[in-house]
Amino acid sequence: MTKPRFSWQFLAFVFAVAVGNAVAHLCTSAMPLQVGSLIDGFGLTATAAGVFGFFQVGTLALGMIFFAPLSHRYRPFVVCLTGLLIAAASNAALYFSPASLPLLCLLGLISGFGYCLMLSATVGAPAASAQADKVYAASSSGGLLLLVALLSLLPLANSYFGVRGIFLGIAILLVVSIPLLWGFRYTPATAAPAAAAAARVDAVSGRSLKSGTSLLIIWVLYSLGTGAMWTFAERIGHALHIPGPTIGFILSISVFMALVGSGLAALLSDRLDRATAIGIGLVGGGATCLMLALSTGLWMYALACVLYWIVTIFFYVLMLGTAAAIDPTGRLATLGTGCERLAFAFGAPIGGMFVDMGSFLWIGLLALTSCSILAPLCLPALSRAVKRAHADRHIDAVPVPLV
Known part of the structure; x- marks a missing residue:
């Protein structure tokens, strides 16, 4: 690089x-x-x-x-x-x-x-x-x-x-x-000339994609849980008898507060081990979703929404950075983002089924399980993938785009 x-x-x-x-x-x-x-x-x-x-x-x-x-x-x-x-x-x-x-x-x-x-x-x-x-x-x-x-x-x-x-x-x-x-x-x-054999590029990037399997699993589990929860954020507000304009204001402010998450990711990326930082995001994501599901009033609801966006953008930036660390060609970041969007989309109907079967609490428990219990099981494999990619970086160069 x-x-x-x-x-x-x-x-x-x-x-x-x-x-x-x-x-x-x-x-x-x-x-x-x-x-x-x-x-x-x-x-x-x-x-x-x-x-x-x-x-x-x-x-x-x-x-x-x-x-x-x-x-x-x-x-x-x-x-x-x-x-x-x-x-x-x-x-x-x-x-x-x-x-x-x-x-x-x-x-x-x-x-x-x-x-x-x-x-x-x-x-x-x-x-x-x-x-x-x-x-x-x-x-x-x-x-x-x-x-x-x-x-x-x-x-x-x-x-x-x-x-x-x-x-x-x-x-x-x-x-x-x-x-x-x-x-x-x-x-x-990177410094490698464009003429560097495409076959070697594909081999290096192919290894990176395989090494990134743990990252993809973590990303999918996080997006599945948070997607199920956030889809019903507005309905939770209505269930708490919060006026519609107030809900809209809270959701808008929450998105702006996501800037804090981006800043934290940039600040901590050089100070914490990647697996540790992502682990914080996973636990935080599950916890904020459960907090949202358990909200009992305006202030708890507003705080949960704000924390949700801070943690989500913090996690998203870290995942993109980690994908780049494993695969500097950008293939893993592209694949991961696609999987993340797809998982988020599937989270909506899954969350709907949980609401129909029980309550908003069920979605909170789903998000907690998916983000904070299952996903962290892949962190050791992710840590090894990052270290292996760092070692490979000294052997293989990544070429510039060819077209």
């Missing part, structure tokens, strides 16, 4: 990753707005709108999983720009589309693939940096702020373009962000 040659280039790269992170997460973060537009603008039922969401988010997650083995062969700038153009075109097409569910789902699938490419570039590009943890922390924080700004602008699209305006608004925001991705051209690369 190499350090950036010029600081302004490094900052441009971090900013580009933050922008890519923000626009890629419109796929999931803007989904409530898209669902509303599908119901009001296309006359779909809630179930049909949910099917559209399944196609879009499902393609994002599965696409990252299947694209991971190839991601190291393409320049992040090209990947991100291609994905952005695909997502922009499909969202514009959605705005003009007739109210045909199969066609809408097809366009949702295409847009999901575009988002998949954007997010793959975003999580894969920093992997070769000598300061991967800090790049992930800074870009996650910046991306979060940019995402909140983008989401605040999107409702204006309905005022200018009608009830379907959300889709056209997303397309416009994506196109406008193209110049801000230029910093991807300064993606850190």
Whole structure:
């Protein structure tokens, strides 16, 4: 891994990753707005709108999983720009589309693939940096702020373009962000020449992916438990008779407080053993989910929501940094993020079944078991994988992207 040659280039790269992170997460973060537009603008039922969401988010997650083995062969700038153009075109097409569910789902699938490419570039590009943890922390924080700004602008699209305006608004925001991705051209690369045999690259990266199995299991278990819990965070607030606007305010503040988690991850990444730091995140994730499930009033509920986001972003940044430490090509980070998104999506129906069978407490216990009991069992294997990857780094060089 190499350090950036010029600081302004490094900052441009971090900013580009933050922008890519923000626009890629419109796929999931803007989904409530898209669902509303599908119901009001296309006359779909809630179930049909949910099917559209399944196609879009499902393609994002599965696409990252299947694209991971190839991601190291393409320049992040090209990947991100291609994905952005695909997502922009499909969202514009959605705005003009007739109210045909199969066609809408097809366009949702295409847009999901575009988002998949954007997010793959975003999580894969920093992997070769000598300061991967800090790049992930800074870009996650910046991306979060940019995402909140983008989401605040999107409702204006309905005022200018009608009830379907959300889709056209997303397309416009994506196109406008193209110049801000230029910093991807300064993606850190290692000293190995591009001509270094591709077969050796695949062998090195293949070993890294196998070594990263423990990381993937930990990531999936954490996202499954927290996804099941967070899906019902709003319903827990209503069960506590907290007013709707107050719940919305608490959830918004909680997302902003995630910046604390990014800062802690950057601060502790050089001071704690990776397995120890991730273990703290696992225990914290399970504990905050249980606290949320056991909330008895406004202040306990608000504290649980804030702590949830702090711990979740802390854990997410550490996992990306650890994936980069095991595999600097970015393949493991891409694969891990895809698995994480897929597990989070499956957490929602699983949480729903637990609520129907029992109560919110059951989801809290599920999250505690998944995050804080089962996942830590893989930490010794993860620690060995990181040490083995560090030793291999002195033998094998990782080449720059080939395309």
